[in-house]
Amino acid sequence: MCGFLGAVFFERWKEIYLPALRSGLKSISHRGPDGSHELISGNSYLGHNRLSIIDLSAEADQPMSSCNFDAHIIFNGEIYNYKELKKNLNGINFKTRSDTEVILEGYCKEGTEFFKKLRGIYSFCILDNRTEQKIILCRDQAGVKPLYYYSDKNFSVFGSEIKALLPLVRDKISSNEKMIRCYLNLGYCPEPYTVYNEIKTVAPGHITEISEKGMNSYSFSEYKFGNENNYSLRKNTELTEEKLKNAVKRNLVSDVEVAVALSGGIDSSLVYAYSNENNKNIKGLTVRFDDKEYNEEEIALKYVESVSGKHESVEVSAGLNLETLDMILNDFDQPYADSSAVNVYFLTKATGNITKVLVGGDGGDELFNGYPSQTWLTYVEKIISSSLIRNSGKSLVKIINSVSGSSGTRLSKRLSDLLNDRPEELLYDWHSWFPRKTIFEGKSPFMFDTEEGLDLYNSIFREEVPGKFRHKVVFDYFRKTMLSDYLRKTDMMSMLNGVEYRVPMLDEDLSEFALGIPFAQKSSLRKTKIILRKLHSKIYPPETSRIPKRGFMIPLDKALKRDEFEIIKESILKNESIVLNYISKDYIEFLFKALRKDFNAGDQISRAGVYQRILMFYSLNLWDKNK
Numbered sequence: 001m002c003g004f005l006g007a008v009f010f011e012r013w014k015e016i017y018l019p020a021l022r023s024g025l026k027s028i029s030h031r032g033p034d035g036s037h038e039l040i041s042g043n044s045y046l047g048h049n050r051l052s053i054i055d056l057s058a059e060a061d062q063p064m065s066s067c068n069f070d071a072h073i074i075f076n077g078e079i080y081n082y083k084e085l086k087k088n089l090n091g092i093n094f095k096t097r098s099d100t101e102v103i104l105e106g107y108c109k110e111g112t113e114f115f116k117k118l119r120g121i122y123s124f125c126i127l128d129n130r131t132e133q134k135i136i137l138c139r140d141q142a143g144v145k146p147l148y149y150y151s152d153k154n155f156s157v158f159g160s161e162i163k164a165l166l167p168l169v170r171d172k173i174s175s176n177e178k179m180i181r182c183y184l185n186l187g188y189c190p191e192p193y194t195v196y197n198e199i200k201t202v203a204p205g206h207i208t209e210i211s212e213k214g215m216n217s218y219s220f221s222e223y224k225f226g227n228e229n230n231y232s233l234r235k236n237t238e239l240t241e242e243k244l245k246n247a248v249k250r251n252l253v254s255d256v257e258v259a260v261a262l263s264g265g266i267d268s269s270l271v272y273a274y275s276n277e278n279n280k281n282i283k284g285l286t287v288r289f290d291d292k293e294y295n296e297e298e299i300a301l302k303y304v305e306s307v308s309g310k311h312e313s314v315e316v317s318a319g320l321n322l323e324t325l326d327m328i329l330n331d332f333d334q335p336y337a338d339s340s341a342v343n344v345y346f347l348t349k350a351t352g353n354i355t356k357v358l359v360g361g362d363g364g365d366e367l368f369n370g371y372p373s374q375t376w377l378t379y380v381e382k383i384i385s386s387s388l389i390r391n392s393g394k395s396l397v398k399i400i401n402s403v404s405g406s407s408g409t410r411l412s413k414r415l416s417d418l419l420n421d422r423p424e425e426l427l428y429d430w431h432s433w434f435p436r437k438t439i440f441e442g443k444s445p446f447m448f449d450t451e452e453g454l455d456l457y458n459s460i461f462r463e464e465v466p467g468k469f470r471h472k473v474v475f476d477y478f479r480k481t482m483l484s485d486y487l488r489k490t491d492m493m494s495m496l497n498g499v500e501y502r503v504p505m506l507d508e509d510l511s512e513f514a515l516g517i518p519f520a521q522k523s524s525l526r527k528t529k530i531i532l533r534k535l536h537s538k539i540y541p542p543e544t545s546r547i548p549k550r551g552f553m554i555p556l557d558k559a560l561k562r563d564e565f566e567i568i569k570e571s572i573l574k575n576e577s578i579v580l581n582y583i584s585k586d587y588i589e590f591l592f593k594a595l596r597k598d599f600n601a602g603d604q605i606s607r608a609g610v611y612q613r614i615l616m617f618y619s620l621n622l623w624d625k626n627k
Contacts (some may be wrong), residue, residue, distance in 0.1 A: 004160055077121045078253070351494075
């Protein structure tokens with residue numbers, strides 16, 4: 001796992017750009033603390049910061065050249081099946097034991113078709129000088145590893161983080177107003193767009209070719225979100241177990257020690273159990289909170305005891321202050337407000353004292369219907385689309401209230417709002433931390449047309465969207481929320497600490513299979529993640545396999561001091577704050593009042609909703625100040 005930066009100049013190489021490129025590469029040195037190298041080839045620049053995981057020798061440093069020295073690669077990620085692929089590349093005199101060289105030589109021999117064989121998490125750039133010069137940018141199917149680019153008629157620059165591109169393009173980019181408005185609903189910036197109009201991402205499972213003739217993007221391998229197999233539940237459960245075990249085994253390939261991020265959830269504990277089968281010395285790492293509402297250490301210890309495994313707890317709340325929060329938010333290079341990034345930061349920081357590699361359970365919810373809303377939404381859509389009598393909506397709210405164990409006032413209000421949506425609004429409004437239909441003192445707190453954020457969201461990966469609504473639900477969670485929120489969080493926070501974060505649940509073969517399991521076998525209105533829970537109950541105490549889905553958030557209102565919230569408040573409400581261009585001042589003041597113990601917000605907003613929205617405003621303000 002590493003960080004890279006590259007550029008190609010179509011007029012001619014100008015050394016005047018070299019300081020900016022080196023500054024950009026240095027800005028992401030945290031992604032690869034084990035070494036930094038660069039290559040200037042003709043009118044192209046390739047720079048690489050290395051985190052050594054496979055083949056720790058200097059021979060595996062990057063940029064790496066092919067055996068004929070006519071192609072070069074910079075690579076971020078891991079290819080787990082590189083040894084098998086290497087055996088089939090006959091006639092090549094390999095110089096290293098690395099997976100990087102396998103990608104490069106496989107491409108030189110078979111072209112981009114070779115990328116279909118890769119199993120791993122990756123983004124890379126290949127500079128191909130064999131005939132006409134061209135740049136090949138490629139990204140894994142789930143989008144685990146990021147890849148950003150800027151391109152115009154004179155040059156293209158691309159890299160692992162936006163901050164690496166900025167020294168070269170800062171005077172050429174502008175703020176994306178639609179994205180800012182979308183962010184103020186969602187709390188993150190959905191790919192393939194960014195907060196800058198001119199900077200975009202390579203789409204997951206896609207190749208982008210850049211040459212003097214122009215730029216061309218196309219899919220090399222894509223998932224099907226609308227096909228369901230005909231297997232029984234039993235058969236699909238057996239195959240899931242087989243493919244998940246194989247995925248976990250793949251993810252343990254490493255020349256350094258590996259640990260597992262162990263929460264109280266189903267996914268991470270399954271990954272921990274299967275990892276333990278392969279390596280009895282593997283350690284589970286758990287985030288510990290003083291706040292019992294958020295602490296999952298007790299459940300995690302039950303998992304450890306069940307498999308006689310090893311474990312270590314990581315204390316979070318004691319280390320959080322406003323300075324650390326600022327550092328975390330600024331690292332994202334664009335507005336970002338998922339508070340669980342703090343947890344991932346501290347977890348991976350602790351991991352760095354143990355090893356460079358951490359394996360997590362991300363992706364299980366998206367693939368196996370781990371969110372109760374994945375099923376609820378299908379019922380809501382049926383009511384909306386068929387114009388059923390409103391009593392149907394009231395009955396649904398009652399069922400969901402009973403399933404969630406909630407008193408239901410806020411949830412009922414949220415679902416009632418959804419029942420008044422158009423079908424094309426439903427998924428966006430559900431995924432919004434700060435919904436468009438929020439009303440405060442009789443009017444909207446938004447000072448802009450919220451349709452713009454909705455339009456942008458609905459345009460994302462439009463050509464991949466499946467036809468049936470139940471498949472659209474899975475698609476949205478997988479291709480939008482997971483990609484742009486959850487995977488960016490784990491990548492940015494782990495790499496900030498020089499740690500590689502692996503996700504076996506997103507193994508290509510497992511993902512392709514899981515997406516084909518019939519929706520009704522994965523969840524019902526009263527049960528989530530049916531298949532994974534069945535597998536879980538074979539290993540762990542029955543009560544742990546029935547645990548409902550919990551978020552991985554941190555209680556910011558308790559972790560930060562009162563005077564730190566005052567600093568946040570002042571920064572958001574000062575006259576030059578960008579937030580005041582979009583959100584009413586009265587509503588912002590209401591949120592800060594709602595943090596006080598003596599203030600009764602009633603059923604207008606939850607505790608988490610208050611600090612999540614404050615975090616959204618604060619992150620936007622930080623980005624604007626530092627852009």
